[in-house]
Amino acid sequence: MKTAAPASQAAGMLTDAVVQKIDMAGGVIVLKHGDIPNLAMPPMTMGFDVADRKMLDQVKAGDKVKFHVEVMKGKPTVTHLEAAR
Incomplete structure (x- = not known):
């Protein structure tokens, strides 16, 4: 099973975004x-989709974030998520 990418691997490929919505039950984050x-x-x-639902506990709608996404099981999936500085 593939797990979340190590921070060192994902750090060079982060994309800026703003959290629009979080669906805790579905394990989905909506990002602009x-x-x-x-x-x-x-x-x-x-x-x-998110690789680890625990990531959703760290953010809320309106937060500026940096994230990394990979295709997992045929779907774009967030594998790394951090607050933007």
Whole structure:
């Protein structure tokens, strides 16, 4: 099973975003994000699964964050999430 990426690995590929909504029950975070180079994804607002639901306890709607996303089980999934500084 793939787990969350180590901070050192994800740190070089973080994308800025603002949390729009959190669905604790579904394990989904909705982010308004910038370009995601590793997925060739332009800026947009969309929901992402999270690799570890504990990440959702650390943020709330309106928070500025940095995140990393990988395709897991065919879905873009947040593997690293931290508060923006």
